[in-house]
Amino acid sequence: MGSAHLSPGLVQAQNLPTLGDTSREDLSPLAERKLGEQIMSFVRRDPDFMNDAPVSEYLNRLGNKMLESRQDARGETSYNFEFFAVRDPVLNAFAFPGGFIGFHSGLILAAQTESELASVMGHEIGHVSQRHIARMLTSQKNDALIPLAALALAVLAARSSPDAAMAIATGGQGLAIQKQLNFGRDAEREADRVGFQILRESGFDTSGMVSFFGRLQNASRNYNDNLPPYLRSHPLTSERIADIQSRLIDERYRQHADSLEFLLTKARVRVLQDSTIQGLMDASTFFDNQLKSGKLEDQITARYGLAFVAYKRLEFASARKQLEQSRKMLEQSTVYKGMLSYSNMYVDLSIDILIGDKQTAAAVKEAEKGMRDLPLSRGVALQYAEALLADSKEEKAAVFLRDQIVLYRQESQLFHLLAKVYAAQGKQAAQHVALAEAYGIEGNLAAALQQLDIARREKDALYYELSVIDAREREWKEKHKEQLADEKKRR
Structure with a gap:
C-alpha cells in the first residue's frame, strides 16, 4: 500500500x-x-x-x-x-x-x-x-x-x-x-x-x-x-x-439479540467517523434512508443518529426534537422498552445538547440524574463536571473533581477539567499544576515540566503548590532524563 x-x-x-x-x-x-x-x-x-x-x-x-x-x-x-x-x-x-x-x-x-x-x-x-x-x-x-x-x-x-x-x-x-x-x-x-x-x-x-x-x-x-x-x-x-x-457442527444454534447499545454505538461511530460538512450530509442521508425501514429498532437508531448529526451542526432545537422522538419510539419497542434509563448514549447526548444550547441548569439536573441511574459511567461523571462549569458553579465543580481524582488518580481528563475550573476562578498557578498532572499521566513529560515551570513563576503560587511542583519536577526530570538517554543511544 x-x-x-x-x-x-x-x-x-x-x-x-x-x-x-x-x-x-x-x-x-x-x-x-x-x-x-x-x-x-x-x-x-x-x-x-x-x-x-x-x-x-x-x-x-x-x-x-x-x-x-x-x-x-x-x-x-x-x-x-x-x-x-x-x-x-x-x-x-x-x-x-x-x-x-x-x-x-x-x-x-x-x-x-x-x-x-x-x-x-x-x-x-x-x-x-x-x-x-x-x-x-x-x-x-x-x-x-x-x-x-x-x-x-x-x-x-x-x-x-x-x-x-x-x-x-x-x-x-x-x-x-x-x-x-x-x-x-x-x-x-x-x-x-x-x-x-x-x-x-x-x-x-x-x-x-x-x-x-x-x-x-x-x-x-x-x-x-x-x-x-x-x-x-x-x-x-x-x-x-x-x-x-x-x-x-456440535454447537446448538443460539440466537443473540443485538443490544440497544450496539445499535446506538454504530450510529455515533457513523457520525464521528467523518464530522466534516460532507460527512455529516452523508450520515444524514444514511439515517433518512434508515427511517424508511419497517423495523422500529432501525427507526429508533436513525432518530438518534439524526439527533447526533443536528448536535454536530449546532442545530440544538432539531437535535432535541429528534432525540425525544427516538426516546418515545424506544418506549414502544417490545425488545428495548425500559432500557432508556440504562443507556448512557441518551444521557450523554442530552447533556451535550443542553450545554450547547446554554441551558446549563437543566444540563446539571440531567447529569445528576444520569449519575444516579448510571453510577459506573465515567463519561457521565465527567459531563457532570462540565455542566457545573458551564453553569458557573466553579467551586462545586472543583470539589467534585478533587474527590474524583482521589478515586481515579490516573484519569487525565479529570485534571484537564480541573485546570479549566481553576482558569475560570483565576487560580493561575493551580491551573498550570493541574495541566502538568494531566500531561504527566499522558506521558508527555516535556509539556508537563513546562507547565510546572510556568506554575512556579505565577504570583498566586501557594506553599502547598510549590511543594507539589518541587516533588513532581524531581520525579519527571529523572524520567525525562532516562528518555533522552535512550534516544541518544539510538542515534
Whole structure:
C-alpha cells in the first residue's frame, strides 16, 4: 500500500524507550505491558483516536463481558484489557502488547450483528491472552536486533497500513519488523480457537465468526494483491474458515439479540467517523434512508443518529426534537422498552445538547440524574463536571473533581477539567499544576515540566503548590532524563 502518512503522534513515537534486547531474552509481561502503555500514550494524542465516552464505554463493557465468561480469558498475565476505537474507514482491528485492543470505525460499521463484532473482539483477545505479540518479539532469533522502540513505531504506523512499517524502518530491519507484525497461521488458528470459546461462553451467536470472516474472504477477491489491512496482518485462509465451521457442527444454534447499545454505538461511530460538512450530509442521508425501514429498532437508531448529526451542526432545537422522538419510539419497542434509563448514549447526548444550547441548569439536573441511574459511567461523571462549569458553579465543580481524582488518580481528563475550573476562578498557578498532572499521566513529560515551570513563576503560587511542583519536577526530570538517554543511544 506504499508509505503511510505519519501523524505527529507517530513521529514523536521515535522517542520511545528501548525496553530490552529481544534477541537475548523473552519479553516479560511487565515489559510487554510497559511497551503497550508507551504506544497508547501516543495513540491517545493522535487526532484519529476516538475520544468518545459512550463508544469507549460500550466497547469496554462488551470486552469485559467476554473476558468474564472464562477465567482463563485474560491469559497467564491477567492484564486489565482496554478496548478503544480509532477514526478510520478502513476495515481493521488490532491488538497492542499488554492488553490494548483497537477497532477501526470502518470495522464497527461493517459488523452487521453484535455477534460479528464480538467475534473479532474474541479473536483479538485470543492473540493477547496467548501472548502472540510477545512471542513474535522473541522468536526471530536470527533477525537483526530490533529495538522495541522501533517496533512500537512500526506497530503504530501499521494501525492504518501494515506496509507502513516498511516505509519507517530502514535497511534489513524493515523486513524483520514486517515479519514481527504479521501473525502466522498457527497463531491465527489459536486465536480463532480461543475467540470461539470466549464467544460461546459469553452467550453470543458463534456463527457470527463464520459470517464475518466469510464476508471478509469474499471482499478480499475484489482487492487482488492489495488486501485490506485486517487480512494482511491476520492472514485469512479457507482452511481457517473450514476449521471454524467444523466447530459449529456440535454447537446448538443460539440466537443473540443485538443490544440497544450496539445499535446506538454504530450510529455515533457513523457520525464521528467523518464530522466534516460532507460527512455529516452523508450520515444524514444514511439515517433518512434508515427511517424508511419497517423495523422500529432501525427507526429508533436513525432518530438518534439524526439527533447526533443536528448536535454536530449546532442545530440544538432539531437535535432535541429528534432525540425525544427516538426516546418515545424506544418506549414502544417490545425488545428495548425500559432500557432508556440504562443507556448512557441518551444521557450523554442530552447533556451535550443542553450545554450547547446554554441551558446549563437543566444540563446539571440531567447529569445528576444520569449519575444516579448510571453510577459506573465515567463519561457521565465527567459531563457532570462540565455542566457545573458551564453553569458557573466553579467551586462545586472543583470539589467534585478533587474527590474524583482521589478515586481515579490516573484519569487525565479529570485534571484537564480541573485546570479549566481553576482558569475560570483565576487560580493561575493551580491551573498550570493541574495541566502538568494531566500531561504527566499522558506521558508527555516535556509539556508537563513546562507547565510546572510556568506554575512556579505565577504570583498566586501557594506553599502547598510549590511543594507539589518541587516533588513532581524531581520525579519527571529523572524520567525525562532516562528518555533522552535512550534516544541518544539510538542515534
